[in-house]
Amino acid sequence: MSDRLETELVTKALKQALYNRKTNKDLMFHSDRGTQYTSNEFKELANRHGITLSMSAKGRCYDNAVAESFFHTLKTEEVHLSNYRIREEAKTSIFEYVEIFYNRKRLHSTLGYVSPIDFEAAWNCTAERVI
Incomplete structure (x- = not known):
């Protein structure tokens, strides 16, 4: 948590996510067009890990609806x-x-009224059976 939007914060968060998840699957990182996400440092980190960067179109909050919904819920609850x-x-x-x-x-309607942890566990089991 920081009082400013800065590259260091998002690069640390991405490094932490990569460390905690230890996945070799194709990854995509979607964000808005904030300068912290368009910085060379962040783009180079993503590139080193084979992460595809995806950004919302300018002025289109609906492109990032999942993140917008999360922050609304966080603030409300x-x-x-x-x-x-x-x-x-x-x-x-x-x-x-x-x-x-x-x-x-917390049960999430978009995940079929299960928690994100339970949804991910079920998803991973299904993905392992397919492979």
Whole structure:
């Protein structure tokens, strides 16, 4: 979490995702056209890992609807209901919301009313059977 949109934040997040997921599958990273995503450093990192970059068309928030929906939900269910006293409290609370509740327990209508963790596990089982 940062108080500014910067390349370092998104490159660290991508490195963390690559480390945690350890996948060799073809990957695509979709984002808006923020300067942190169009920076040479970020593009080079993605290229080194064979990641295809995809960006929304200028002024088309619907191209990034999944991310927009996530942030709306985060604000509605967590941020606007909380009164954080310090940044660390906000970081901890938002981390717990995303990692403990949103990804593991919250049912998502677009995923057939299962959690993202359960959806991904089922997807991986199906993909392994196909291969």
